[in-house]
Amino acid sequence: xxxxxxxxxxxxxxxxxxxxxxxxxxxxxxxxxxxxxxxxxxxxxxxxxxxxxxxxxxxxxxxxxxxxxxxxxxxxxxxxxxxxxxxxxxxxxxxxxxxxxxxxxxxxxxxxxxxxxxxxxxxxxxxxxxxxxxxxxxxxxxxxxxxxxxxxxxxxxxxxxxxxxxxxxxxxxxxxxxxxxxxxxxxxxxxxxxxxxxxxxxxxxxxxxxxxxxxxxxxxxxxxxxxxxxxxxxxxxxxxxxxxxxxxxxxxxxxxxxxxxxxxxxxxxxxxxxxxxxxxxxxxxxxxxxxxxxxxxxxxxxx
Numbered sequence: 001x002x003x004x005x006x007x008x009x010x011x012x013x014x015x016x017x018x019x020x021x022x023x024x025x026x027x028x029x030x031x032x033x034x035x036x037x038x039x040x041x042x043x044x045x046x047x048x049x050x051x052x053x054x055x056x057x058x059x060x061x062x063x064x065x066x067x068x069x070x071x072x073x074x075x076x077x078x079x080x081x082x083x084x085x086x087x088x089x090x091x092x093x094x095x096x097x098x099x100x101x102x103x104x105x106x107x108x109x110x111x112x113x114x115x116x117x118x119x120x121x122x123x124x125x126x127x128x129x130x131x132x133x134x135x136x137x138x139x140x141x142x143x144x145x146x147x148x149x150x151x152x153x154x155x156x157x158x159x160x161x162x163x164x165x166x167x168x169x170x171x172x173x174x175x176x177x178x179x180x181x182x183x184x185x186x187x188x189x190x191x192x193x194x195x196x197x198x199x200x201x202x203x204x205x206x207x208x209x210x211x212x213x214x215x216x217x218x219x220x221x222x223x224x225x226x227x228x229x230x231x232x233x234x235x236x237x238x239x240x241x242x243x244x245x246x247x248x249x250x251x252x253x254x255x256x257x258x259x260x261x262x263x264x265x266x267x268x269x270x271x272x273x274x275x276x277x278x279x280x281x282x283x284x285x286x287x288x289x290x291x292x293x294x295x296x297x298x299x300x301x302x303x
Contacts, residue, residue, distance in 0.1 A: 006254050008139050012212070014243075014250025015150045016041065019205035020228035021235070021242040022157050023198030027073075028237060029161065030194025031174040033295045035091035036076045037202050038225025039098030044069045044206025046102040049216040050109060052119040061119070062146070062207045069203020070196050072098065077195035081188055084297035095225070103218050116216040122146065146208040153201065157239040170194055174291035177298040187298050202228075223274065230277045236288045245280065252276050 020037045027034035044065035051064030072094060079090040107113040124142045131141040161167035172180040173190045181187050202225070209224075210216045227249055228242075235241025256272045 004135060004138050006251070006258060008143075009254035009257070010247060010251040011139070012143060012147060012250070013253045014246045015144070015147050016205035016208045017224055017228045017231060017246040017249055018150050018154065018243045019146075019208070020202045020225055021231045021246050022153060022239055023201035023205075024229055024232040025157065025161070025235075025237055025239055025242055026170070026194045026201070027198035028194075028232065028294050029174045029291055030170050030191045031177060031291060031293045031296065031298070032077070032080055032191055032195050033087035033091065034076065034195065034198050035088060035226070035229060036072070036094035037198065037228055038221050038223070039091075039095040040069045040072045040199050040202035041206040041209065041221040041225050042095075042098045042102055042219070043072045044203030045210035045220055046105065046116075046206075046216050047203070048207035049116045049119050049210045050105075052211065053109075053117065056120070058120055058122045058211050061211060062122070062204065065203040065207035066200050067203070069199040069201070069206065071199070072203075073195045073199020076199075077192050080297075081191045081195070084299075087295050099219060102216070106216065106218065114218050116210075118214050119211070121211045121214050144208060144212055146204065146211075149204070150208075154239050154243045161239065166193075171291070173298075174293055177293055181298075181300065187300075191298075227273065227277050230280050233288050233290075234280045234283070237290065249273060249276065 020041055023040070024034050024037055047068035048058075048061035048065040050061075052058045052061030055061070075097075076090055076094050079085045079093075080087050103113045106116060110116050122144050125145050125148060127141040131137050161171065169180065169185045170190050170193065172183075172185060173187045174194075177187045180190075205224075205228075206221065209220055213220075228246065231245035231249060232242045234245040235243070253273050256269050259269050
Protein backbone atom coordinates (compact mmCIF):
# COMPACT_ATOMS: atom_id res chain seq x y z
CA UNK A 1 0.00 0.00 0.00
CA UNK A 2 2.88 2.35 0.69
CA UNK A 3 4.09 2.24 -2.91
CA UNK A 4 0.61 3.08 -4.25
CA UNK A 5 0.36 6.02 -1.86
CA UNK A 6 3.80 7.16 -3.01
CA UNK A 7 2.75 7.04 -6.67
CA UNK A 8 -0.48 8.94 -5.94
CA UNK A 9 1.50 11.57 -4.02
CA UNK A 10 3.95 11.81 -6.94
CA UNK A 11 1.10 12.66 -9.32
CA UNK A 12 -0.19 15.35 -6.97
CA UNK A 13 3.22 16.90 -6.39
CA UNK A 14 4.02 16.83 -10.11
CA UNK A 15 0.90 18.85 -10.96
CA UNK A 16 2.18 22.41 -10.26
CA UNK A 17 5.54 21.50 -11.80
CA UNK A 18 3.87 20.16 -14.95
CA UNK A 19 1.69 23.23 -15.41
CA UNK A 20 4.67 25.56 -14.97
CA UNK A 21 6.87 23.41 -17.24
CA UNK A 22 4.21 23.41 -19.97
CA UNK A 23 4.11 27.18 -19.66
CA UNK A 24 7.86 27.25 -20.10
CA UNK A 25 7.54 25.13 -23.24
CA UNK A 26 5.14 27.63 -24.84
CA UNK A 27 7.26 30.62 -23.85
CA UNK A 28 10.60 29.23 -24.96
CA UNK A 29 9.20 27.70 -28.14
CA UNK A 30 8.24 31.26 -29.06
CA UNK A 31 11.79 32.46 -28.34
CA UNK A 32 11.40 33.99 -24.85
CA UNK A 33 13.41 32.58 -21.94
CA UNK A 34 11.09 32.43 -18.95
CA UNK A 35 12.77 32.06 -15.58
CA UNK A 36 9.91 34.24 -14.29
CA UNK A 37 7.83 31.06 -13.87
CA UNK A 38 8.75 31.13 -10.18
CA UNK A 39 7.14 34.53 -9.72
CA UNK A 40 4.09 33.52 -11.77
CA UNK A 41 3.58 30.48 -9.54
CA UNK A 42 3.90 32.61 -6.42
CA UNK A 43 1.52 35.32 -7.61
CA UNK A 44 -0.99 32.70 -8.72
CA UNK A 45 -0.87 31.00 -5.33
CA UNK A 46 -1.52 34.26 -3.51
CA UNK A 47 -4.29 35.38 -5.87
CA UNK A 48 -6.08 32.03 -5.49
CA UNK A 49 -6.19 32.31 -1.69
CA UNK A 50 -7.27 35.96 -1.60
CA UNK A 51 -10.02 35.49 -4.20
CA UNK A 52 -11.25 32.36 -2.40
CA UNK A 53 -11.14 34.20 0.93
CA UNK A 54 -13.40 36.99 -0.28
CA UNK A 55 -15.70 34.98 -2.59
CA UNK A 56 -15.97 31.74 -0.66
CA UNK A 57 -15.64 29.88 -3.96
CA UNK A 58 -12.32 28.15 -4.75
CA UNK A 59 -13.12 28.14 -8.48
CA UNK A 60 -13.14 31.94 -8.35
CA UNK A 61 -9.72 31.57 -6.77
CA UNK A 62 -8.55 29.39 -9.67
CA UNK A 63 -9.79 31.99 -12.17
CA UNK A 64 -8.06 34.78 -10.24
CA UNK A 65 -4.81 32.80 -10.20
CA UNK A 66 -5.00 32.33 -13.96
CA UNK A 67 -5.62 36.03 -14.58
CA UNK A 68 -2.88 37.17 -12.20
CA UNK A 69 -0.49 34.71 -13.84
CA UNK A 70 -1.29 36.27 -17.21
CA UNK A 71 -0.81 39.77 -15.77
CA UNK A 72 2.60 38.77 -14.38
CA UNK A 73 3.55 37.25 -17.73
CA UNK A 74 2.48 40.47 -19.45
CA UNK A 75 5.16 42.34 -17.51
CA UNK A 76 7.80 39.85 -18.66
CA UNK A 77 6.55 39.99 -22.26
CA UNK A 78 6.49 43.79 -22.30
CA UNK A 79 10.06 44.02 -21.03
CA UNK A 80 11.53 41.28 -23.22
CA UNK A 81 9.51 41.40 -26.44
CA UNK A 82 8.56 45.07 -26.74
CA UNK A 83 11.55 46.70 -25.05
CA UNK A 84 13.95 43.86 -25.95
CA UNK A 85 15.62 43.74 -22.54
CA UNK A 86 17.67 40.77 -21.39
CA UNK A 87 15.34 37.84 -20.68
CA UNK A 88 17.25 36.58 -17.64
CA UNK A 89 17.38 40.00 -15.98
CA UNK A 90 13.67 40.50 -16.61
CA UNK A 91 12.84 37.08 -15.16
CA UNK A 92 14.89 37.69 -12.02
CA UNK A 93 13.19 41.07 -11.57
CA UNK A 94 9.72 39.53 -11.91
CA UNK A 95 10.60 36.85 -9.35
CA UNK A 96 11.89 39.41 -6.85
CA UNK A 97 8.82 41.60 -7.45
CA UNK A 98 6.50 38.65 -6.82
CA UNK A 99 8.33 37.67 -3.64
CA UNK A 100 8.14 41.17 -2.18
CA UNK A 101 4.63 42.00 -3.43
CA UNK A 102 3.01 38.82 -2.10
CA UNK A 103 4.51 39.29 1.36
CA UNK A 104 3.45 42.94 1.46
CA UNK A 105 -0.07 42.25 0.21
CA UNK A 106 -0.40 39.31 2.61
CA UNK A 107 0.36 41.72 5.44
CA UNK A 108 -2.18 44.22 4.05
CA UNK A 109 -4.96 41.63 3.74
CA UNK A 110 -4.27 39.38 6.73
CA UNK A 111 -2.06 41.48 9.01
CA UNK A 112 0.63 38.82 8.70
CA UNK A 113 3.31 38.71 6.01
CA UNK A 114 4.12 35.06 6.67
CA UNK A 115 0.88 33.26 5.90
CA UNK A 116 -2.79 33.74 5.12
CA UNK A 117 -5.89 32.55 6.91
CA UNK A 118 -7.27 29.13 6.03
CA UNK A 119 -9.52 28.96 2.97
CA UNK A 120 -11.64 26.19 1.54
CA UNK A 121 -10.09 24.10 -1.21
CA UNK A 122 -11.38 22.26 -4.25
CA UNK A 123 -13.31 19.08 -3.53
CA UNK A 124 -11.49 16.00 -4.88
CA UNK A 125 -12.96 14.25 -7.89
CA UNK A 126 -13.68 10.54 -7.55
CA UNK A 127 -13.81 8.79 -10.91
CA UNK A 128 -16.69 6.29 -11.18
CA UNK A 129 -15.68 2.64 -11.71
CA UNK A 130 -11.94 3.40 -11.50
CA UNK A 131 -12.51 4.49 -7.91
CA UNK A 132 -13.49 0.90 -7.03
CA UNK A 133 -10.48 -0.81 -8.61
CA UNK A 134 -8.09 -1.89 -5.82
CA UNK A 135 -4.78 -0.66 -7.32
CA UNK A 136 -5.79 2.00 -9.85
CA UNK A 137 -8.41 3.57 -7.60
CA UNK A 138 -6.04 5.02 -4.96
CA UNK A 139 -3.60 6.13 -7.70
CA UNK A 140 -5.89 7.73 -10.29
CA UNK A 141 -8.99 8.73 -8.35
CA UNK A 142 -9.63 11.18 -5.53
CA UNK A 143 -7.31 13.97 -6.68
CA UNK A 144 -7.94 17.70 -6.93
CA UNK A 145 -9.72 18.74 -10.15
CA UNK A 146 -6.56 20.63 -11.10
CA UNK A 147 -4.70 17.32 -11.38
CA UNK A 148 -7.08 16.15 -14.08
CA UNK A 149 -7.04 19.57 -15.73
CA UNK A 150 -3.23 19.36 -15.85
CA UNK A 151 -3.40 15.92 -17.49
CA UNK A 152 -5.79 17.29 -20.12
CA UNK A 153 -3.57 20.33 -20.67
CA UNK A 154 -0.57 18.09 -21.40
CA UNK A 155 -2.42 16.42 -24.28
CA UNK A 156 -3.91 19.71 -25.46
CA UNK A 157 -0.51 21.41 -25.41
CA UNK A 158 1.02 18.67 -27.57
CA UNK A 159 -1.84 18.93 -30.06
CA UNK A 160 -1.67 22.73 -30.11
CA UNK A 161 2.10 22.88 -30.62
CA UNK A 162 2.53 20.11 -33.19
CA UNK A 163 -0.82 19.68 -34.94
CA UNK A 164 -2.11 23.22 -35.51
CA UNK A 165 -1.17 26.27 -37.56
CA UNK A 166 -0.84 28.27 -34.35
CA UNK A 167 1.75 25.81 -33.03
CA UNK A 168 3.69 25.87 -36.28
CA UNK A 169 3.82 29.66 -36.22
CA UNK A 170 4.80 29.72 -32.55
CA UNK A 171 7.65 27.30 -33.14
CA UNK A 172 8.78 29.13 -36.27
CA UNK A 173 9.31 32.43 -34.42
CA UNK A 174 11.39 30.58 -31.84
CA UNK A 175 13.54 28.92 -34.49
CA UNK A 176 13.92 31.59 -37.18
CA UNK A 177 11.87 34.75 -36.61
CA UNK A 178 13.20 36.49 -39.74
CA UNK A 179 11.98 33.66 -41.98
CA UNK A 180 8.65 33.59 -40.12
CA UNK A 181 8.27 37.35 -40.54
CA UNK A 182 9.01 37.02 -44.26
CA UNK A 183 6.17 34.48 -44.52
CA UNK A 184 3.76 36.93 -42.86
CA UNK A 185 3.85 35.60 -39.29
CA UNK A 186 3.60 38.39 -36.71
CA UNK A 187 6.62 37.64 -34.54
CA UNK A 188 5.75 40.03 -31.71
CA UNK A 189 2.18 38.75 -31.46
CA UNK A 190 3.26 35.10 -31.36
CA UNK A 191 5.89 35.76 -28.72
CA UNK A 192 3.35 37.61 -26.59
CA UNK A 193 0.99 34.65 -27.00
CA UNK A 194 3.67 32.19 -25.87
CA UNK A 195 4.55 34.18 -22.76
CA UNK A 196 0.94 34.88 -21.79
CA UNK A 197 0.02 31.20 -22.13
CA UNK A 198 2.94 30.40 -19.85
CA UNK A 199 1.58 32.86 -17.29
CA UNK A 200 -1.88 31.31 -17.39
CA UNK A 201 -0.52 27.79 -16.87
CA UNK A 202 1.90 28.83 -14.12
CA UNK A 203 -0.94 30.71 -12.41
CA UNK A 204 -2.99 27.50 -12.39
CA UNK A 205 0.01 25.72 -10.88
CA UNK A 206 0.15 28.36 -8.15
CA UNK A 207 -3.57 27.88 -7.46
CA UNK A 208 -2.94 24.17 -6.91
CA UNK A 209 -0.16 24.93 -4.42
CA UNK A 210 -2.24 27.16 -2.19
CA UNK A 211 -5.72 25.64 -2.54
CA UNK A 212 -4.38 22.13 -1.99
CA UNK A 213 -2.87 23.22 1.35
CA UNK A 214 -5.68 25.75 2.10
CA UNK A 215 -3.12 28.45 2.93
CA UNK A 216 -0.75 30.87 1.30
CA UNK A 217 2.71 30.84 2.86
CA UNK A 218 5.44 33.28 1.87
CA UNK A 219 7.70 31.95 -0.86
CA UNK A 220 5.58 28.80 -1.07
CA UNK A 221 6.70 28.22 -4.66
CA UNK A 222 10.06 27.28 -3.06
CA UNK A 223 12.01 26.98 -6.30
CA UNK A 224 9.39 24.97 -8.18
CA UNK A 225 9.55 27.40 -11.09
CA UNK A 226 13.24 26.60 -11.54
CA UNK A 227 12.61 22.87 -11.17
CA UNK A 228 9.94 23.20 -13.87
CA UNK A 229 12.50 24.84 -16.15
CA UNK A 230 14.90 21.96 -15.56
CA UNK A 231 12.10 19.51 -16.39
CA UNK A 232 11.34 21.43 -19.57
CA UNK A 233 14.99 21.23 -20.67
CA UNK A 234 15.24 17.54 -19.77
CA UNK A 235 12.02 16.96 -21.69
CA UNK A 236 13.53 18.68 -24.75
CA UNK A 237 10.94 21.45 -24.91
CA UNK A 238 8.06 19.02 -25.55
CA UNK A 239 4.86 18.72 -23.45
CA UNK A 240 5.08 14.95 -22.90
CA UNK A 241 8.81 15.07 -22.19
CA UNK A 242 8.44 17.93 -19.70
CA UNK A 243 5.49 16.24 -17.97
CA UNK A 244 7.45 12.98 -17.67
CA UNK A 245 10.37 14.82 -16.07
CA UNK A 246 7.98 16.57 -13.69
CA UNK A 247 6.57 13.19 -12.64
CA UNK A 248 10.12 12.14 -11.78
CA UNK A 249 10.60 15.28 -9.68
CA UNK A 250 7.20 14.71 -8.06
CA UNK A 251 8.26 11.18 -7.12
CA UNK A 252 11.50 12.47 -5.59
CA UNK A 253 9.59 15.08 -3.57
CA UNK A 254 7.13 12.43 -2.39
CA UNK A 255 10.05 10.19 -1.47
CA UNK A 256 11.65 13.04 0.46
CA UNK A 257 8.46 13.49 2.50
CA UNK A 258 8.12 9.78 3.21
CA UNK A 259 11.74 9.53 4.40
CA UNK A 260 11.40 12.28 7.00
CA UNK A 261 11.50 10.96 10.53
CA UNK A 262 13.32 7.78 9.51
CA UNK A 263 16.64 8.64 11.15
CA UNK A 264 18.15 10.31 8.10
CA UNK A 265 19.19 13.95 8.70
CA UNK A 266 16.35 16.26 7.63
CA UNK A 267 18.71 18.66 5.88
CA UNK A 268 19.98 15.89 3.61
CA UNK A 269 16.46 14.69 2.80
CA UNK A 270 15.34 18.20 1.86
CA UNK A 271 18.20 18.43 -0.64
CA UNK A 272 16.89 15.53 -2.76
CA UNK A 273 14.64 17.44 -5.24
CA UNK A 274 17.19 20.23 -5.74
CA UNK A 275 20.12 17.84 -6.07
CA UNK A 276 18.10 15.91 -8.65
CA UNK A 277 17.46 19.17 -10.53
CA UNK A 278 21.19 19.83 -10.79
CA UNK A 279 21.88 16.28 -11.95
CA UNK A 280 19.14 16.51 -14.59
CA UNK A 281 20.54 19.77 -15.92
CA UNK A 282 24.06 18.32 -16.08
CA UNK A 283 22.80 15.23 -17.90
CA UNK A 284 20.85 17.40 -20.37
CA UNK A 285 23.87 19.50 -21.36
CA UNK A 286 24.81 18.67 -24.93
CA UNK A 287 21.75 16.46 -25.46
CA UNK A 288 18.89 18.93 -25.41
CA UNK A 289 18.85 21.48 -28.21
CA UNK A 290 16.83 24.63 -27.41
CA UNK A 291 14.92 26.63 -30.03
CA UNK A 292 17.54 28.35 -32.20
CA UNK A 293 16.46 31.93 -31.43
CA UNK A 294 15.42 31.58 -27.79
CA UNK A 295 16.59 34.56 -25.75
CA UNK A 296 17.42 36.63 -28.82
CA UNK A 297 15.40 39.81 -29.49
CA UNK A 298 13.98 40.18 -32.97
CA UNK A 299 14.60 43.36 -34.89
CA UNK A 300 12.28 43.71 -37.86
CA UNK A 301 14.24 43.60 -41.08
CA UNK A 302 17.12 41.56 -39.68
CA UNK A 303 18.83 40.23 -36.60
